[in-house]
Amino acid sequence: MAMGGVSSSHRECGWKCGRGSMHTIGEGELTWNMEFCNYCMQCVELCPLELLAFKDNKLRWDKEHCWRCGRCERGCQAGAIHLPGDDERFMRALAEAAMVVLKTFRPDKIIYINFLTEIQPECDCMPAADVPVVQDIGILLSNDIVAIEQASIDLVLKEKHLPSSMAEEMDEEGDIFKGLHSKPYELQVSEAERLGLGSRQYELVTV
Secondary structure, three states: OOHHHHHHHHHHHEEEEHHHHHOOOOOOOOOOOOOOOOOHHHHHHOOOOOOEEEEEEEEEHHHOOOOOOOOOHHHHHOOOOEOOOHHHHHHHHHHHHHHHHHHOOHHOOEEEEEOOOOOOOOOOOOOOOOOEEEEOOHHHHHOHHHHHHHHHHHHHOOEEEEEOOOOOOOOOOHHHHHHHHOOHHHHHHHHHHHOOOOOOOOOOOOO
16 A cells, blocks of 8 residues: 555666665564464575575575665565554655655646555565455545645545455544554655645645
């Protein structure tokens, strides 16, 4: 459930030097618990750079080239893998990277579009789909990246959680984003506002 415009502006426009750098924030070592591992090979299959492998029944990790994207940890249903990171720095860095990319365009030449459809519990960088956590809401357009992000968040938070989804058992009054991942996602938007990319104040106009 990555935010739309802020995350995508650096991932899609700054791919070669941006995406990997964002995920390398944090220096903690990947740890693997042999007692929990069922050797399903899901972590090996999910690694986009093929940096994980089992040798002599032990997990080998190429730290030097790792993006620290966290696919291995999130995909490990047995809870055998842990890759520590700095979520707060990561969220702030996303906003900073978006600012750098957006500075290369004239502000009056940019329109932001957020599709609030098929909202998955995981970031779209994960190679597998799951049951959407809420009903389709619609499509938002704005010339303010911060406003459209805040509006998208608010709209999702108002929706009922869908049955058979990862959010089914969550408290309807709670924060679905933090309930799924416990990440300080709001920092991404507040930092973007602080950097002057826009305002969290908005008005919804239905067409």
